[in-house]
Amino acid sequence: MKPYIANFRFYEELNDFLAPECHKKTVEYRFDGRPAIKDPIETLGVPHSEVDLVLVNDESVGFDYRLRHGDRVAVYPLFESLDISPLQHLRAKPLRVTRFMVDVNLGKLARLLRMLGFDSAYGNRLEDGEIVEIAVREKRIILTRDRRLLFRKAVSHGFWVRSDDPETQLQEVMQRLDLAGQVKPLQRCLQCNGLIESVDAEQVWSSLQPLTRRYYSEFYRCGDCRRIYWEGSHVEHMSEAIRQMLGPRR
Numbered sequence: 001m002k003p004y005i006a007n008f009r010f011y012e013e014l015n016d017f018l019a020p021e022c023h024k025k026t027v028e029y030r031f032d033g034r035p036a037i038k039d040p041i042e043t044l045g046v047p048h049s050e051v052d053l054v055l056v057n058d059e060s061v062g063f064d065y066r067l068r069h070g071d072r073v074a075v076y077p078l079f080e081s082l083d084i085s086p087l088q089h090l091r092a093k094p095l096r097v098t099r100f101m102v103d104v105n106l107g108k109l110a111r112l113l114r115m116l117g118f119d120s121a122y123g124n125r126l127e128d129g130e131i132v133e134i135a136v137r138e139k140r141i142i143l144t145r146d147r148r149l150l151f152r153k154a155v156s157h158g159f160w161v162r163s164d165d166p167e168t169q170l171q172e173v174m175q176r177l178d179l180a181g182q183v184k185p186l187q188r189c190l191q192c193n194g195l196i197e198s199v200d201a202e203q204v205w206s207s208l209q210p211l212t213r214r215y216y217s218e219f220y221r222c223g224d225c226r227r228i229y230w231e232g233s234h235v236e237h238m239s240e241a242i243r244q245m246l247g248p249r250r
């Protein structure tokens with residue numbers, strides 16, 4: 001039996017990562033030596049990228065803090081509203097521009113994020129290693145249903161998406177990262193994440209169906225894949241979907 005014991009308590013959404021018998025309870029953790037506190041947190045199932053604050057015996061510590069016998073550890077997720085600014089946050093500073101790297105099985109979420117104007121990289125054939133590499137290189141927040149991905153050392157910003165339903169997933173991300181103020185609809189191509197821009201009808205005339213030519217006059221085109229969007233079809237559909245997703249508050 002390992003000689004030392006520390007008591008861990010995880011707060012709020014971090015309980016989602018724990019074994020059911022540990023939910024919202026003090027967890028006894030046995031160890032030997034002096035492990036950095038990041039190790040027991042991850043051993044208990046919580047990816048470091050989800051943790052914003054660790055208190056040991058009521059003092060905030062960094063991930064390199066060495067655990068001692070008898071320590072009382074409180075682990076908190078990213079706070080939305082509670083002001084903890086005087087305490088030391090573990091996460092690197094929030095990324096100034098919100099950009100996402102969306103994991104392979106979340107294609108619908110990527111489209112919804114693009115619909116709201118968020119730069120959301122996605123490729124359905126990427127390996128885990130490539131996802132992490134792109135996220136780090138382009139300073140993107142990883143969104144994934146696979147929490148193991150967030151245990152990788154290089155990951156600094158990630159969010160484990162809980163729901164299976166794309167619209168609920170979008171709400172989770174919007175709420176957790178408090179993104180409502182950053183929504184810029186009709187800026188991104190749903191297909192490829194490129195920026196869309198307004199174009200004159202003549203520029204896209206030859207690519208349009210006769211009925212589209214007859215009824216619509218405002219057109220947009222993706223700067224990357226050249227896909228065409230127009231007022232009344234895609235655009236209205238997107239606006240309506242956005243209104244529904246953001247709810248009556250906006």
Ligand SMILES: [Zn+2]
Pocket residue numbers: 189190191192193194222223224225226227
């Ligand atoms: Zn495009």
